[in-house]
Amino acid sequence: MGEPAYLVLEDGSIHEGVSFGAGVEGLGEVVFNTGMTGYQEVLTDPSYAGQLVTLTYPLVGNYGINPQDFESSRIQVAGLIVRENCDLPSHGRSDRTLHEFLASQGIPGIAEIDTRAVTRRLRSKGVMLGVITSGEPDAALRRIQDSPAYGDKDYVATVTSPEEYDWDGGDEDLQDAKHRILVTDCGLKYNILRQLRRRGCRVTVVPAATPAEELLAMKPSGVLFSPGPGDPKLLDYVVDNTRQVLGRVPVMGICLGHQIIARALGAETFKLKFGHRGGNHPVKDLSDGRVYITAQNHGYAVSPEKLPSGLEVSHINLNDQTVEGFRHKDLPLFTIQYHSEASPGPRDSEYLFDQFIEMVEDFHG
Helix, strand or coil: CCEEEEECCCCCEEEEEEECCCCCCEEEEEEECCCCCCHHHHHHCHHHHHHHEEEEEEEEEECCEECCCCCCCCCCCEEEEEECCCCCCCCCCCCCHHHHHHCCCCCCCEECCCCHHHHHHHHHCCEEEEEEECHHHHHHHHHHHCCCHHHCCCCCCHHHHCCCCCEEECCCCCCCCCCEEEECCCCCHHHHHHHHHCCCCCEEEEEECCHHHHHHHHHCEEEEECCCCCCCHHCCCHHHHHHHHHHECCCCEHHHHHHHHHHHHHCEHHHHHHEEEEEEEEEEEEECCEEEEEEEEEEEECCCCCCCCCCCEEEECCCCCCCCCCCCEECCCEEECCCCCCCCCCCHHHHHHHHHHHHHHHHCC
């Protein structure tokens, strides 16, 4: 049994539990994820930077942590909230427990929380700041009140790569690749890079703030704008560079990349009440009516109102009718709000990487 701990929310509610992971205090925006598996990928997804993640599935940690399922080089969440933490995992690839993983990187967790009650509160009132603490709840609430809102901080700057690098995915034969794809690192997941390498591309990752002239000077076959954390309204330095790239090379945007491209074209974005996070979100492709079950992780969306000329909605979310994708009538670009790379979640949408490569090949003849 861990030490007594509390999850204190911005609305003043206090949820008692027990601590695991690192014995430190964690502050962040409290969100919930409805996936049944994939906690290691969630923990290492940079789009969760600055957030305390509540996992709605009741048992977490039962298959441990393994060396293969990382989506970045470290844990990105500010803390983890679960109903039951399994400290005796059973899986052939596991090399440590969830508790050991969190503790090794200084990230707090809290268990024995009524995650249904927390989730219902967030669905009712919207996401809010919270603190995981073993100290006095009143002190934690004062810390929340003295902290800036989640949407006031540029989290992309905290997760982007400091320098350019090539991703080989264990395959050193990069020079013979037919296409060179640049991936802007706004908080990318490794599986995006894996998907592109599997399709024979040379993949180069560049920092989020790389100027447009530098991107174009690298003579890419195409550019993929990656997912990432936070409010796209704080990313004008990325949006301005994006605007200069559009139309000059084929472009694909995923999640935050979708929002950045939309803003570069003149669309607006807004914050969702509680966001979409998990591996079971239905999305309809408006071109053929087919419905896909998708992996999602975002708290902001693109407004369908007053769309700029040439941009048309290609996908919608069947739960709340929000925009899940765009295509452009004239420019070589398309975007999706959900995660075609999955990890975790269904792999139904991996075909979109094939469509991106087809667009690249058509553009270059």
